Amino acid sequence: MRVSKWGGSLAVRLPKALIEKMGLKVGDELNIADVVDRTLFVQKEDRRKAALERLASPNWILPADYVSS
Numbered sequence: 001m002r003v004s005k006w007g008g009s010l011a012v013r014l015p016k017a018l019i020e021k022m023g024l025k026v027g028d029e030l031n032i033a034d035v036v037d038r039t040l041f042v043q044k045e046d047r048r049k050a051a052l053e054r055l056a057s058p059n060w061i062l063p064a065d066y067v068s069s
Contacts, residue, residue, distance in 0.1 A: 034041040
């Protein structure tokens, strides 16, 4: 992959095979998980799944003076 200038940033174009293997589509977000010896480890961020998981397991703490009706 070639690093290109994109405005004030740098960008890389992902090959089709990698896009298909990771199941990427326009608008997906990627996180650089780690860098070891100039090798990037990338993870696809599934924000929708993470949000649903947070909603499914609430850890809400009610105030001590809360009264249920």
